[in-house]
Amino acid sequence: MVILFLFPWLVGFFIFLLCPILASFYLSFTKYDILKKPVWVGLDNYIYLFSDPIFWKSLKVTFSFAFITLPLSIIFGIIFAVLLNQKIKGLSIYRTCFYLPSIIPIVANSIVWLWIFRGDEGGLFNNFLSKVNITGPLWFSDPKWAMFPLIIMSLWSIGNSVLIYLAGLQNIPGSLYEAAEIDGAGSLHKFFLITIPMLTPTIFFNLIIGIISVFQYFVPAYIMTSGGPEYATTFYSLYAYQTAFEDFKLGYASAMAWILFGIVVFFTWLAFKGLANKIFYQGK
Numbered sequence: 001m002v003i004l005f006l007f008p009w010l011v012g013f014f015i016f017l018l019c020p021i022l023a024s025f026y027l028s029f030t031k032y033d034i035l036k037k038p039v040w041v042g043l044d045n046y047i048y049l050f051s052d053p054i055f056w057k058s059l060k061v062t063f064s065f066a067f068i069t070l071p072l073s074i075i076f077g078i079i080f081a082v083l084l085n086q087k088i089k090g091l092s093i094y095r096t097c098f099y100l101p102s103i104i105p106i107v108a109n110s111i112v113w114l115w116i117f118r119g120d121e122g123g124l125f126n127n128f129l130s131k132v133n134i135t136g137p138l139w140f141s142d143p144k145w146a147m148f149p150l151i152i153m154s155l156w157s158i159g160n161s162v163l164i165y166l167a168g169l170q171n172i173p174g175s176l177y178e179a180a181e182i183d184g185a186g187s188l189h190k191f192f193l194i195t196i197p198m199l200t201p202t203i204f205f206n207l208i209i210g211i212i213s214v215f216q217y218f219v220p221a222y223i224m225t226s227g228g229p230e231y232a233t234t235f236y237s238l239y240a241y242q243t244a245f246e247d248f249k250l251g252y253a254s255a256m257a258w259i260l261f262g263i264v265v266f267f268t269w270l271a272f273k274g275l276a277n278k279i280f281y282q283g284k
Contacts, residue, residue, distance in 0.1 A: 028254035038251065045255035055256070057231045058239040065147065065235065066214045069154050073210060074203060077158050081165035082195070095166075102159030109153065110223040114140070117149040140225050143232035150220055150233060161206045168202030169195070200279045204271070211267050215260060236260055 028045055030038035049055050084095050101109070116124045119138030126136030137145045172195065180190050196203075218237040221227065227234035227242065240260070244253035 024254040024257055027251050028258050030251040031249075032251040032254075033248040034250060035248075041251070045252050046259075048252070049255060049259065054231060054234065054239060058234045058236045061147070061232065061234055062215060062217070062236040065151065065217060066211075069151055070207070070210045070214050072151075072155055073158050073161060074206060076155060077161040077165050077206065078196075078199070078203070080158070080162045081169055082191070084162065084166055085169045098162055099159035101157045106157075106219045107223060109157065110220045113149055113153045113156075113220070114224045141229055143230045146225060146229060146232040150217075150224070153220055154217075161210070164206055165199065165202055168199050172198045197280045201281060204275055204279050207271055207275070208268060211271060212264055215264050215267075 027038060029040060029042055031041050031044075032038040080098060084091065084098060088094075115122075117126075117139040118124075119126065119136070119141050123136070123139070125139075129136040139145050139149055176194050176198070177190055180194060185193070216237050217235050218241065221233045221235050221238050222241070225233040227238050236256070237260070240253050240256040243249050243256065
């Protein structure tokens, strides 16, 4: 009877998840352009990756974005969650405002931020800078600045992680803070000696989710820059997409996908290996 209820899910899992995964693994060892049958080439796709200059550029862009965005999203997420955990008037409005950007469709978000960081005087941010006699850069046309709006946009949409941090904060027993106040602890002492240690399971969860998502960053870069200028915003996932559906090198793109899978697994394992023993669980 249980199998009967699971059968629709099993069918969907087999057709839409397991089969594509196995197919991409097979195609990663072939030369395939949709129009012709796959031709087995062995490890040629993987070997060619290491001599592909755009592959290395996309890795550099992705790692740079990840190592900047992920720590900042954790830091700002905790700070905003602590602020939204205070007992102040109109708190529900503030919480809604912080969470709202994360539920706006990412395409709409991208178009809005594309307008904000337009390089001419019609751009909202450059228009603001001109009021104080500062000439803003050509954001998406300058390789030195093209990444900056994408980082700002990603930090603007951290409402989901803020909500999770807020739930973790509300799970911390108030008696711990009361005992610390009796002992004369100040706000900073309570934050670093109580809040952060008790929040480590939530931080660890958001870290793992962040690692998985940040290495797959795609839609904003695709809509706003298409990887330019000069490959300055060619993220790994974007390059894999362009290789597959613009250059029709599906075998090569499949090899890139499995390399990305290995990168995500490695950093996830690294997080578990390095931080799992430093997580404080209340039940222990």
